[in-house]
Amino acid sequence: MSKTKLPAEMICIVCPRGCHLRVDENLNVTGNACSRGVVYAKTELTHPTRTITSTVRLTGSAVGRVPVKTSEPIPKERIFDVMAEIQRQKAAAPVDCGQVLIKNILGLGADLVATRTIRS
Numbered sequence: 156m157s158k159t160k161l162p163a164e165m166i167c168i169v170c171p172r173g174c175h176l177r178v179d180e181n182l183n184v185t186g187n188a189c190s191r192g193v194v195y196a197k198t199e200l201t202h203p204t205r206t207i208t209s210t211v212r213l214t215g216s217a218v219g220r221v222p223v224k225t226s227e228p229i230p231k232e233r234i235f236d237v238m239a240e241i242q243r244q245k246a247a248a249p250v251d252c253g254q255v256l257i258k259n260i261l262g263l264g265a266d267l268v269a270t271r272t273i274r275s
Contacts, residue, residue, distance in 0.1 A: 159200050161178060161179065161180045161182075161200070162177060162178060162179045162180060163177070163178045163196075163200060164176065164177050164178075165178070165196060165199060167187065167191075167192040167195050167196065168195070169191045169192065169195045170189070170191065172188055174186055174187050174188050174192050176192055176195075176196045178196050178197075178200060182197055182200070182201075184196045184197065202230065203230075203231040204228035204229060204230055204231060205228055205229065205231055205234060206224060206225050206227070206228045206229075207224060207225045207229060207234060207237050207238065207241075208222070208223070208224045208270075209222075209223055209224075209238065209241050210222050210223060211223050211241060211244045211245065211246050211256060211267075211269075212244065212245045212246070213245070213246050213247070213248055213250065213273060214245055214246070214247050214248065215247050215248040215249075215275045216248035216249075216273055216274070216275050218248075218273050221246055221250050221256075221269050221271060221273050222269070222270045222271050223241065223256060223267050223268060223269055223270060224267075224268060224270050225237070225260065225265040225266070225267060225268075226255075226265050226266040226267075226268050227263075227264060227265035227266075228265070229260075229263045229265050230263070233261065233263060236261055237260055237261060237263070240257070240260060240261055241257075241267065244256065244257065244267075246269070248273055248274060248275040249272075249273065249274045249275050250269045250271075250272065250273045251269065251272050252269055252270060252271055252272045253268055253269065254268065254269045255267070255268050256268065256269055
């Protein structure tokens with residue numbers, strides 16, 4: 156469980172609606188317009204995750220870096236570990252959008268994938 160005290164209030168970021176959610180001591184969620192808000196609030200309070208976006212150094216191209224993201228959200232407490240691993244990486248052009256640059260990064264079940272095609 157996160158260190159957030161219950162009851163808690165938050166704004167849902169799953170869609171542009173931005174529902175104002177309230178979560179009680181029993182993890183009952185109110186204020187949501189759809190069921191995605193319930194899942195978001197419970198996940199955010201019990202085990203928050205984030206999708207990481209960054210860039211990886213690129214060789215063999217006039218473009219110096221290729222944009223990347225994790226294929227799945229990773230635990231919030233591992234963000235700095237993942238970023239350190241990304242900083243150590245180099246990719247060689249050509250790179251295709253969707254190409255896996257790191258499989259199962261740090262054993263977290265998420266791949267690091269390129270989000271742009273770059274030719275040499």
